[in-house]
Amino acid sequence: MSDEFDKKIEAKADTIVDAGSVPSGSVPGIDYVPAHxxxxxxxxxxxxxxxxxxxxxxxxxxxxxxxxxxxxxGLIGLVLSWMMRLxxxxxxxxxxxxxxxxxxxxxxxxxxxxxxxxxLFLGGFGNLLIPLMCGARDMAFPYLNxxxxxxxxxxxxxxxxSFFVPGGPTGAxxxxxxxxxxxxxxxxxSAGIVLMLISLCVFVAGFTxxxxxxxxxxxxxxxxxxxxxxxxxxxxGIFTATVLALxxxxxxxxxxxxxxxxxxxxTSFFMPAMISMGEKLSYDGGSPLLFQHLFWFFGHPExxxxxxxxxxxxxxxxxxxxxxxIFGYRMMVWAIVGIGALSFFVWAHxxxxxxxTPWFGYFFATTTLIIAVPTAIKVxxxxxxxxxxxxxxxxxxxxxxxxxxxxxxxxxxGIFLGNVTVDVPLSDTYFVxxxxxMVMGIAPILVVxxxxxxxxxxxxxxxxxxxxxxxxxWVTFLGSYAIYFPMHYQGFVGVPRRYFEIYDSPxxxxxxxxLNVFITIAALIVGAAQLLFLFNLIYSARAGKKAEKxxxxxxxxxxxxxxxxxxxxxxxKELPVVYRWAYDFNVPGADKDYIPQTVPPSEVRSAKVxxx
Amino acid sequence: MDQAALKKLPRGWKSIPSDLNSDQTAFKxxxxxxAMMWIFLLSDTFIFSCFLLSYMTGRGSTxxxxxxxxxxxxxxxxxxxxxxxxIAIMTFVLITSSGTMAMAVKxxxxxxxxxxxxxxxxxxxxxxxxxxxxxxxxSKLIFHEGVRPWSNPYGxxxxxxxxxxxxxxxxxxxxxxxxxxFIFSRKVFKGDFDSGRKGYFTSMKSDYVAIEILGLYWxxxxxxxxxxxxxxxxx
Ligand code: HEM
Ligand SMILES: [Cu+2]
Numbered sequence: 001m002s003d004e005f006d007k008k009i010e011a012k013a014d015t016i017v018d019a020g021s022v023p024s025g026s027v028p029g030i031d032y033v034p035a036h037x038x039x040x041x042x043x044x045x046x047x048x049x050x051x052x053x054x055x056x057x058x059x060x061x062x063x064x065x066x067x068x069x070x071x072x073x074g075l076i077g078l079v080l081s082w083m084m085r086l087x088x089x090x091x092x093x094x095x096x097x098x099x100x101x102x103x104x105x106x107x108x109x110x111x112x113x114x115x116x117x118x119x120l121f122l123g124g125f126g127n128l129l130i131p132l133m134c135g136a137r138d139m140a141f142p143y144l145n146x147x148x149x150x151x152x153x154x155x156x157x158x159x160x161x162s163f164f165v166p167g168g169p170t171g172a173x174x175x176x177x178x179x180x181x182x183x184x185x186x187x188x189x190s191a192g193i194v195l196m197l198i199s200l201c202v203f204v205a206g207f208t209x210x211x212x213x214x215x216x217x218x219x220x221x222x223x224x225x226x227x228x229x230x231x232x233x234x235x236x237g238i239f240t241a242t243v244l245a246l247x248x249x250x251x252x253x254x255x256x257x258x259x260x261x262x263x264x265x266x267t268s269f270f271m272p273a274m275i276s277m278g279e280k281l282s283y284d285g286g287s288p289l290l291f292q293h294l295f296w297f298f299g300h301p302e303x304x305x306x307x308x309x310x311x312x313x314x315x316x317x318x319x320x321x322x323x324x325x326i327f328g329y330r331m332m333v334w335a336i337v338g339i340g341a342l343s344f345f346v347w348a349h350x351x352x353x354x355x356x357t358p359w360f361g362y363f364f365a366t367t368t369l370i371i372a373v374p375t376a377i378k379v380x381x382x383x384x385x386x387x388x389x390x391x392x393x394x395x396x397x398x399x400x401x402x403x404x405x406x407x408x409x410x411x412x413x414g415i416f417l418g419n420v421t422v423d424v425p426l427s428d429t430y431f432v433x434x435x436x437x438m439v440m441g442i443a444p445i446l447v448v449x450x451x452x453x454x455x456x457x458x459x460x461x462x463x464x465x466x467x468x469x470x471x472x473x474w475v476t477f478l479g480s481y482a483i484y485f486p487m488h489y490q491g492f493v494g495v496p497r498r499y500f501e502i503y504d505s506p507x508x509x510x511x512x513x514x515l516n517v518f519i520t521i522a523a524l525i526v527g528a529a530q531l532l533f534l535f536n537l538i539y540s541a542r543a544g545k546k547a548e549k550x551x552x553x554x555x556x557x558x559x560x561x562x563x564x565x566x567x568x569x570x571x572x573k574e575l576p577v578v579y580r581w582a583y584d585f586n587v588p589g590a591d592k593d594y595i596p597q598t599v600p601p602s603e604v605r606s607a608k609v610x611x612x
Numbered sequence: 613m614d615q616a617a618l619k620k621l622p623r624g625w626k627s628i629p630s631d632l633n634s635d636q637t638a639f640k641x642x643x644x645x646x647a648m649m650w651i652f653l654l655s656d657t658f659i660f661s662c663f664l665l666s667y668m669t670g671r672g673s674t675x676x677x678x679x680x681x682x683x684x685x686x687x688x689x690x691x692x693x694x695x696x697x698x699i700a701i702m703t704f705v706l707i708t709s710s711g712t713m714a715m716a717v718k719x720x721x722x723x724x725x726x727x728x729x730x731x732x733x734x735x736x737x738x739x740x741x742x743x744x745x746x747x748x749x750x751s752k753l754i755f756h757e758g759v760r761p762w763s764n765p766y767g768x769x770x771x772x773x774x775x776x777x778x779x780x781x782x783x784x785x786x787x788x789x790x791x792x793x794f795i796f797s798r799k800v801f802k803g804d805f806d807s808g809r810k811g812y813f814t815s816m817k818s819d820y821v822a823i824e825i826l827g828l829y830w831x832x833x834x835x836x837x838x839x840x841x842x843x844x845x846x847x
Contacts, residue, residue, distance in 0.1 A: 035617075037636045044815040140644045143814040208655060212648045219638040220647055227635045246651065250658035254666060257777070266762040267773035269670060282762070284769060285674040290666055297662075578635070 031600035033225040033577050041137045041221070043569055057142035058568060062149050063127030064459065066119055069149075073156050074116035075530075080108040082527055089520035091501035099187035101500035102171030107159075109174030110196070113302065114203060115156055117444055121309035122207070122245065123152060125451060126214050126238045128459070132558035133235050135223025135576045137569045140216040144209045151206025155199045162188065162195035170196045173498060175299070178270035178291050179283075182263040185276070194263055197256040204249045204256075211242045223557070225578035229333065230597070230612050232556045232582040233326065236333050237312020240340040241305045247344070248301035255294035262286070292354055296347035303440050304343045308336055310447040311378055314400050316582070317450050318382055320554045321397035322389030323593055325583035325610065327381045335374035335381075342371045352423050361420040368418035372411070379408060390586065390593070394552070395469045399450030402477045403443050410439025413488065428498070431491025434484045442480045449476070449533070456540070457547035458558060461565050465544060468536040472529050479526035486515045555596045556582040581612035615641075645816075649825045653832045660836050663781065664843055667774045679766035681845050684757070685749075699845050702745045703837065706786075709738025710834045713827045720805070720823040728823065729800035735830065736793035739786050746783050750776070775844060782840055785833045792826055 046052040056062060084104050087096040096104065127145065131138050139145045162169040171187030172180060180186045181193050188196075218231070218239050258269040262283075270291045271283035319326040326332060348356065348364040382404055391397065413435040417423045426432065449472075456464050493509055495502060502508060502516065550559040562572040576598045584595035590607035601609075618641045622630045631640055639647050671678055682695035689697055716731035753759040753772075764772045799805060799818065808817040 034635055037617075037640070042815045042817070141648065141814070141816075143811075208652070212652055215651055216644050216648045220636075220642070220644050222636050225635050227633060228638065229633070230635075246655040247658050250655060251662050254659060254662035257781075258666065261761065261773065261777060267777075268762070268769055269666070269773060285676060286770070287669060287673045290669050290673075293669075294662060294666065 027600070027602035030602045031579065033579070036224060040575065041140075043138055044142055045568070055146060057138075057146045059127045059131050059139045059142065059145060060459075060566065060570075062139075062145055063124050063129075065149050066123030066127060066152065067125075069153055069156060070116050070119040070124060073111055073160075074120075075534075076160070077108045077111035077116060078527055078530065080104040080111075082524060084108065085520040085523045087500060088502065089517045091503065096500065098500045099168075099171055102173070102498070103169045103187050103192070105498060106171050106173055106176075106196075107163075107169050111159070112441065113174065113306070114200070115159065117306045117440075117448075118207075118245070118302070119152055120448060121306060121444070122214065122238060122242060123149065123210055125234070125309060125313065125455075126210070126242070128455070129234055129558060130214050130217050130238060131221075132561070132566060132570055133232050133556055133582075134218055134221060135226050135557045135571065135578060136217055136221040137571065137575070139213040140221055141213050145213050148206045148210035148213070151202055151209070155203035155206060158195055158199040158202060162192045162199075165191040165195065167191050175292075175295060176259070177295075178259055178262065178286075178288050179272065179274060182259065182271075183274070183276055183281075190263070194260060197260045197263075200256050201253055201260075204253045207245060207249060211246050214238060214242045215246075223576050223578050226557075226597075227612075229330065230578060230581040232312075233315040233329070233332055233336070234309070234312040236336050237309040237315075240336050241308040244301045244308070244340050244343060245305050248298045248305070250298075251294045252298035255291055255298070258294075259291065289351075289354060289356060292351050292356075293347070296350045297344070299350060300347040301340075301343045304339060306440055306444050308340060310403070310444040311336060313451050314403050314447050315378075315382065315385075316554075316556070317396045317400040317447075317454055318385050319583050319585065320454075320552050321394050321400065322386050322391045323585045324385055324389035325585055327384035327387075328377075329581065329583065329612075331377060332381055335377050338374045339371060342367065342374070346371060349418055349423075352420050353427050358420070365418055365420050369415070372415060372418075375411060379404065379411075394453075395464070395466065395473060396450040396454040396552075398470075398473050398477075399446045399453065402473070403446040403450065406438055406446060406480070407443040410435055410437075410443055414439060426491060428496055429491040430487045430495045430497055433497050434487035434491060437484050437487075442484065446477070449473075452537075454552065455558075456537075457551050457564070459565055460541045460544070461547055462540055462544035463547045463551065464540045465536050468532060468539075472533045472536065475529035475532075476526055479522050479529065482522035483519050483526065486519055490515060550596075553594050554582075555580075555584055555594055557597055560596055560598055580609060584609055643819075643821045643825075645825050646821060646828070649828045653828065656832065660782075660839070663778050664839060667778060667843065670770045670774055671768075674768040674770050676768040678768050679764065679771050681847070684753070684759070684766060684771075685845060696845060698745060698749055699841065702742055702749075703841055705738050705745070706742045706834050706837055709735045709742070710831050712738060713830045717824045717827045720800070720820040723806065723820070725800055725803060725806065728820075729797045732793055732797035732800060732823070736790050736797065739790040739793060739830075743783055743786050743790065746779065746786075750779075778840060778844070782833070782836060785836070789826070789830050789833055793830075796823060796826055 044057045046056065046058075051057075053061065056065070081104075083096060084101060086093075087101055127139065130136075167188045167190055169188050170176070170181065170192035172189075172193060176193070176196070180189075182189050184190075218235055222228075222231075258267075261267045262269050262271055266282055268283045268286035270288050271281070271286040272288065273284045274281045315326050315332060345367045346364055348360055349368045352361045413431065417426060417432065417435055453464055453469060456462070490512055493512060495508060495512055502512060504510060504513060547564070549564050552559075557576055557578070558566070560576060561567075561570055577600075578597045579600050580595065580597055582597055584590075584607075586593045587595060587604075587607045587609050590604050590609075595604055595607065595609065621627060621640055627640075631638055634640070683693075685699060686693035686695045687697040688694075712731045712734040716728050716735060719728035719731060722728075753775075758765050759772045759775075761772050761776050763769045800823070804818045805820050805822070808819065810817055
């Protein structure tokens with residue numbers, strides 16, 4: 001250890017308010033940590049099977065409940081996408097009615113964005129990882145946390161129940177634009193849309209309860225020595241996404257309430273005077289644009305609600321599996337926070353062709369391109385983290401690399417779409433479909449897989465099967481490109497989005513039709529690979545290879561619990577004490593290639609660690 | 613964190629970087645529930661802002677004339693229509709209840725059970741009066757003046773839509789607050805906050821800080837009312 005560092009510690013030791021209890025095994029004067037600020041959290045102890053596994057108040061169980069529900073709902077979204085793809089490839093067979101196609105698009109889009117990815121990243125990984133990574137016994141408000149999950153489940157059930165009501169689920173597209181969403185002629189314009197809106201309101205309410213938990217736990221319930229700037233980037237990603245959600249969901253909630261009233265009470269918030277089927281409707285004087293503003297004020301931050309946790313998780317995966325500290329940690333944190341803040345000022349880039357004043361468009365094009373700066377910084381930092389790292393091509397690492405490539409790809413097409421003049425001809429074509437699937441569909445899903453392969457041993461104590469995992473990776477990665485690359489081309493030749501069949505026509509090249517068959521076959525294969533993954537999950541949870549403790553040799557606290565999987569209260573008798581950030585890999589002078597966060601400086605005197 | 617340790621921390625602007633750079637907690641000595649309530653209120657502010665901004669755009673973009681609030685909301689007093697009379701009383705009651713709430717918090721921290729509970733009860737009664745008067749106003753609009761969420765005799769149908777939706781949403785907030793005020797005053801009288809009795813499902817100990825947290829919510833609901841008042845009745 002350098003002299004400077006000694007001095008710094010001494011200087012810090014002067015500011016000790018009171019010495020507090022010195023953790024066992026630490027050397028006074030060198031291993032300084034501030035004293036306890038608050039008494040240990042008192043937990044709810046379950047007494048029965050029901051309160052342990054079903055109505056659990058333990059964040060780890062709640063996280064798993066969230067994850068299973070979200071993935072189960074996501075599978076429905078996946079099946080819907082197969083049906084759509086089959087219809088697009090073989091329009092002659094009449095697999096889907098036009099109305100069913102719309103309904104499937106809508107449900108697929110909403111399920112994937114909200115009920116799968118948002119719930120999985122925040123509810124699933126947030127619950128599982130935040131208390132563990134912060135060194136807390138549990139979330140700050142376990143009861144509220146439990147209610148949050150049950151509301152989420154309720155929201156899912158309401159959503160799915162719309163398949164069984166007269167008229168079926170709504171077919172308005174996941175953007176739910178009025179007036180068509182609640183005008184007859186759109187599938188599910190009476191019962192389906194109302195159930196969708198109610199389900200979203202319930203989701204928002206439930207999410208708020210969970211979200212407050214994530215924020216307070218990270219801000220107010222960290223371990224001794226755990227400063228904000230020592231937290232793994234996963235925490236930062238989920239935290240910022242939660243803040244975005246708490247500020248963006250209100251717009252969705254308000255939009256949903258107003259549209260429900262339009263539909264049930266006949267108010268005219270969003271409904272202009274209209275003639276439908278030769279009859280003048282009773283609506284008068286509402287503004288459809290208002291809904292678009294409300295929706296996208298939520299909708300754009302929503303993209304980052306999904307992306308920021310993915311950014312955070314991927315940073316950790318890359319660092320652990322390349323055995324190298326994350327390049328520019330502070331820059332990464334500021335980029336996450338900056339992207340989060342900027343994401344509230346770009347929403348109308350989804351509305352270039354909506355009829356809003358074009359001058360607005362140029363303002364939003366500018367802000368959109370500004371967001372590219374912190375985003376690019378993050379990509380550079382990932383690449384620089386890999387540079388000269390000791391890259392282990394483990395499954396999480398493969399998915400992390402695939403994520404970077406896919407995210408860059410989607411990001412580049414985003415720059416096209418962010419510019420008004422380029423967007424106008426491209427909007428509502430398959431280019432858009434390709435873009436958003438790359439950037440907010442495939443890329444985050446790859447992170448989800450990487451994260452599951454990484455943290456599966458923490459949850460079950462067993463490793464996922466490596467061979468099956470590799471097949472899963474290559475089929476998913478290459479298959480996604482087989483699906484979405486051709487769609488960019490289809491977009492350029494003008495194939496419109498949300499059309500249930502594309503016939504041979506003078507406007508559309510024949511190659512499009514062949515491509516549609518190709519894409520569908522790829523989609524079916526990719527889908528089948530996910531079944532393989534599910535099999536792997538179930539099989540490995542029961543009979544997988546037993547994982548040793550801290551199998552990836554990571555530094556962050558979730559791996560440093562006394563038992564693995566962590567027990568009730570996470571950390572046994574004494575909470576951990578933290579001396580460093582989570583990224584001390586391959587530190588010059590250290591005898592091992594990683595220094596866990598709880599190792600005091602006195603034990604690694606010769607290591608030239610970064611000051612954190 | 614004990615008070616002595618808290619006192620030694622930097623004050624003013626310097627406290628911000630110092631607290632954010634520190635370990636364990638970002639808001640030193642702040643109870644979890646209190647921090648949570650502040651963040652919830654921030655989120656709730658966004659909800660009400662979205663409602664009010666929608667109201668402004670809705671009012672701006674409708675083609676029919678907007679009804680004159682000082683006529684619609686006038687109350688007959690001895691045969692003379694007095695504009696804003698009922699609203700003035702409602703607003704006065706609600707703001708007064710904020711005062712009694714503040715007293716309840718003060719006596720709560722002084723562990724003065726009787727006064728604390730009494731003031732909580734007074735606050736609850738204030739809130740109940742407010743909701744009652746709002747119900748009266750709604751029924752007057754609906755049954756006597758024929759205002760409906762989807763139409764009204766005066767002009768733009770959006771008038772009734774926004775009015776019922778936003779005051780309804782606010783009234784729901786007040787009602788929820790009233791329910792909690794009653795529950796808490798009962799708990800105070802029973803002495804739960806002194807004994808630190810644990811919640812039934814949660815393992816949280818009851819603490820007088822809960823009254824301050826409820827107070828935050830209550831003051832927020834009052835503050836929102838001031839905006840609703842200004843935008844609906846004075847514009
Ligand atoms: C292999 C997996 C997937 C396949 C084969 C697939 C396929 C499709 C298809 C065929 C459409 C309709 C395109 C149209 O006609 O306009 C669509 C729309 C959509 N998908 Fe996917 N998708 C997949 C995964 C995802 C994921 C992971 C997300 C998560 C963000 C997602 C989000 C959406 C959204 C938001 C829409 C737009 C819905 C709308 O237009 O209202 N998809 N997808
Ligand atoms: Cu956007």
